[in-house]
Amino acid sequence: xxxxxxxxxxxxxxxxxxxxxxxIIPARFLKVTDxxxxxxxxFCDWRYGEDGETPxxxxxxxxxxxxxxAVLVAGDNxxxxxxxxxxxxxxxxxxxxxxxxxDFADIFRNNALKNGLLPIAVDADTQQQLFSLAEEDPxxxxxxxxxxxxxxxPDGRKVSFPLDGFSKYCLLNGVDQLGYLLALDDEVREFxxxxxxxxxxTA
Amino acid sequence: xxxxxxxxxxxxxxxxxxxVREQSDDxxxxxxxxxxxxxxxTSPQAFSMLRERGLKVRRPDLTIGTMDHxxxxxxxxxxxxxxxADAMASKQLDTFAKNCEDFGIPMYALGDEHQGIVxxxxxxxxxxxxxxxxxxxxxxxxxxxxxxxxxxGIGTSELGHVLATQTLLQNKPKTMAVNVAGRLGAGVTAxxxxxxxxxxxxxxxxxxxxxxxxxxxxxxxxxxxxxxxCNMSIEGGARAGMVAPDDTTYEYIAGREHAPSGAEWDAxxxxxxxxxxDEGAVFDKEITIHADELTPMITYGTNPGMGMPITAAVxxxxxxxxxxxxxxxxxxxxxxxxxxxxRLLGQAIDVVFIGSCTNSRITDLRQAADFIKGRKxxxxxxxxxxxxxxxxxxxxxxxxxxxxxxEAGAEWREAGCSMCIAMNGDQLQPGQYAxxxxxxxxxxxxxxxxxxxxxxxxxxxxxxxxxxxxDPRAMMTGLSQGEG
Ligand code: SF4
Numbered sequence: 001x002x003x004x005x006x007x008x009x010x011x012x013x014x015x016x017x018x019x020x021x022x023x024i025i026p027a028r029f030l031k032v033t034d035x036x037x038x039x040x041x042x043f044c045d046w047r048y049g050e051d052g053e054t055p056x057x058x059x060x061x062x063x064x065x066x067x068x069x070a071v072l073v074a075g076d077n078x079x080x081x082x083x084x085x086x087x088x089x090x091x092x093x094x095x096x097x098x099x100x101x102x103d104f105a106d107i108f109r110n111n112a113l114k115n116g117l118l119p120i121a122v123d124a125d126t127q128q129q130l131f132s133l134a135e136e137d138p139x140x141x142x143x144x145x146x147x148x149x150x151x152x153x154p155d156g157r158k159v160s161f162p163l164d165g166f167s168k169y170c171l172l173n174g175v176d177q178l179g180y181l182l183a184l185d186d187e188v189r190e191f192x193x194x195x196x197x198x199x200x201x202t203a
Numbered sequence: 204x205x206x207x208x209x210x211x212x213x214x215x216x217x218x219x220x221x222x223v224r225e226q227s228d229d230x231x232x233x234x235x236x237x238x239x240x241x242x243x244x245t246s247p248q249a250f251s252m253l254r255e256r257g258l259k260v261r262r263p264d265l266t267i268g269t270m271d272h273x274x275x276x277x278x279x280x281x282x283x284x285x286x287x288a289d290a291m292a293s294k295q296l297d298t299f300a301k302n303c304e305d306f307g308i309p310m311y312a313l314g315d316e317h318q319g320i321v322x323x324x325x326x327x328x329x330x331x332x333x334x335x336x337x338x339x340x341x342x343x344x345x346x347x348x349x350x351x352x353x354x355x356g357i358g359t360s361e362l363g364h365v366l367a368t369q370t371l372l373q374n375k376p377k378t379m380a381v382n383v384a385g386r387l388g389a390g391v392t393a394x395x396x397x398x399x400x401x402x403x404x405x406x407x408x409x410x411x412x413x414x415x416x417x418x419x420x421x422x423x424x425x426x427x428x429x430x431x432x433c434n435m436s437i438e439g440g441a442r443a444g445m446v447a448p449d450d451t452t453y454e455y456i457a458g459r460e461h462a463p464s465g466a467e468w469d470a471x472x473x474x475x476x477x478x479x480x481d482e483g484a485v486f487d488k489e490i491t492i493h494a495d496e497l498t499p500m501i502t503y504g505t506n507p508g509m510g511m512p513i514t515a516a517v518x519x520x521x522x523x524x525x526x527x528x529x530x531x532x533x534x535x536x537x538x539x540x541x542x543x544x545x546r547l548l549g550q551a552i553d554v555v556f557i558g559s560c561t562n563s564r565i566t567d568l569r570q571a572a573d574f575i576k577g578r579k580x581x582x583x584x585x586x587x588x589x590x591x592x593x594x595x596x597x598x599x600x601x602x603x604x605x606x607x608x609x610e611a612g613a614e615w616r617e618a619g620c621s622m623c624i625a626m627n628g629d630q631l632q633p634g635q636y637a638x639x640x641x642x643x644x645x646x647x648x649x650x651x652x653x654x655x656x657x658x659x660x661x662x663x664x665x666x667x668x669x670x671x672x673x674d675p676r677a678m679m680t681g682l683s684q685g686e687g
Binding site (some may be wrong): 027031045079108111166176 | 229291298407461528
């Protein structure tokens with residue numbers, strides 16, 4: 001994983017509550033065996049017409065002025081539904097580095113953090129402010145500091161967001177969590193010696 | 204038993220013994236995983252990562268694979284093979300087979316007599332047992348919690364962690380008791396309980412929590428009914444749902460392929476009997492619903508929280524006080540092409556789908572077949588019945604259920620996820636309405652532009668016969684009550 005300490009960029013609002021993983025990346029794109037090309041399929045059914053190819057001009061991700069946005073601001077409870085890690089892969093592929101909502105589904109949050117996509121939970125007022133800001137001025141940019149856990153609005157106001165210490169450490173240092181677990185091999189062996197296995201699938 | 208005098212919940216009694224390293228201010232807990240289920244869709248990138256790093260699967264003997272999500276459910280050919288027409292699906296299945304072979308993981312391939320939906324085969328083979336930690340790269344892993352296991356879905360990176368180390372980094376979740384008091388009335392089933400719970404708490408209501416379903420109505424459910432309830436915990440935002448094991452649980456497990464036997468069985472049951480939450484154990488939150496007040500439930504919107512009694516009217520956005528929710532409801536009704544205040548009873552439908560890890564087990568199929576027997580699927584309606592596993596399929600065929608469905612005009616398919624996720628051929632056409640026994644009614648979930656009403660197998664069967672959304676109680680004569 002790459003190090004992630006700062007994000008600066010414009011925002012794109014999708015003020016829809018409960019955006020589920022089937023909207024972020026529909027199941028028919030899960031037949032891949034790698035992570036390539038998922039960005040193009042992000043929000044596919046909202047983004048393209050009946051043929052799945054012609055951009056829907058009304059959908060915000062297709063508007064010229066919102067191209068290149070780094071931060072997605074969404075309605076409440078983002079990422080509910082399936083455990084597919086294809087959801088953060090698709091968002092990263094579409095150029096996003098952070099998603100702002102009032103709340104995130106647990107599995108989505110876990111998956112996002114493991115891929116360097118920052119889930120930023122803010123209060124409803126900040127969320128509404130970001131919606132209006134982005135609608136009024138698509139060039140309005142925010143700054144995000146992972147170390148201080150702050151999101152700075154264009155007017156200079158700072159909003160702090162929660163981030164667990166371990167995920168923060170991993171983001172800042174580009175450490176992936178598998179390395180940490182692999183280093184615990186002795187402890188795992190000790191655990192296994194004390195606890196008999198419950199089933200043997202190979203039997 | 205309460206240890207050190209402190210009353211503990213079922214969740215705590217499973218969580219604590221699996222801690223390899225305690226949670227600290229700086230790091231989540233490291234949790235040992237007793238059983239890891241894998242399937243073709245969420246695993247390939249994890250296996251690639253192992254290869255890139257030159258790692259092995261640490262415990263193939265605690266891992267098992269099956270093909271289910273992207274498999275077709277069309278009939279076998281003359282050679283007894285289920286052909287895979289979709290090239291990408293075919294490649295994904297081949298990749299999975301090779302990964303399992305290379306890393307020594309036992310696996311049930313498409314068409315194998317034990318193949319099926321991952322959450323159906325775990326319990327079926329006796330692999331799912333009380334007190335275990337179970338994970339799978341699939342959010343409906345919560346199903347296995349019906350046995351008093353701590354079971355939850357993980358992403359592909361985490362899948363790699365478990366393959367390589369058999370452990371997982373986890374922050375300790377909070378708990379929530381979901382009490383279901385009283386008894387279910389005739390025609391009301393486990394599916395209606397969980398749809399009512401989610402309608403009450405909303406789809407984010409359980410975020411960060413593990414549910415424990417309790418109360419008389421839960422105790423009187425069969426294991427299959429309990430699985431239906433736990434299955435949809437994730438639809439209420441909870442990663443896991445649990446039911447304390449009891450004699451119903453032990454009876455279900457006894458004699459299954461991977462169940463302990465002899466003295467080991469006695470020792471296991473003795474251990475399992477200690478698992479239920481101690482009297483006085485405190486949950487972080489509690490809710491109660493009354494089973495005797497429940498009716499068959501149905502969803503009207505585009506998430507599983509948008510559910511209501513089947514006799515109710517679709518809510519109106521203008522009655523919604525919260526702005527974001529008003530917008531969401533409006534958007535959902537537009538997608539569903541339903542009018543505020545409209546009743547769903549009598550709403551014309553195109554497809555009925557009976558299947559998925561929520562409702563594709565033998566009790567579900569028996570219930571639907573009982574209802575359908577001697578009746579016909581409405582003219583022009585497509586009814587698909589997709590057993591959850593090859594074992595369920597074989598059992599159903601030995602009981603003649605397939606013949607009942609076929610005679611009524613329904614399709615009897617091979618086992619798999621099928622139209623629950625619409626990954627390989629089985630899907631709604633744009634604009635079609637379906638009554639579906641699966642778990643998600645998200646936009647496009649069952650096919651782009653398709654519109655899903657989630658309901659129980661009984662409601663699905665009644666609606667298939669009538670050709671419109673139908674309250675099964677209106678067509679019932681002496682059906683066994685509160686089953687499933
Ligand atoms: S049946 Fe549906 S919900 Fe269950 S595992 Fe398959 S795709 Fe997922």
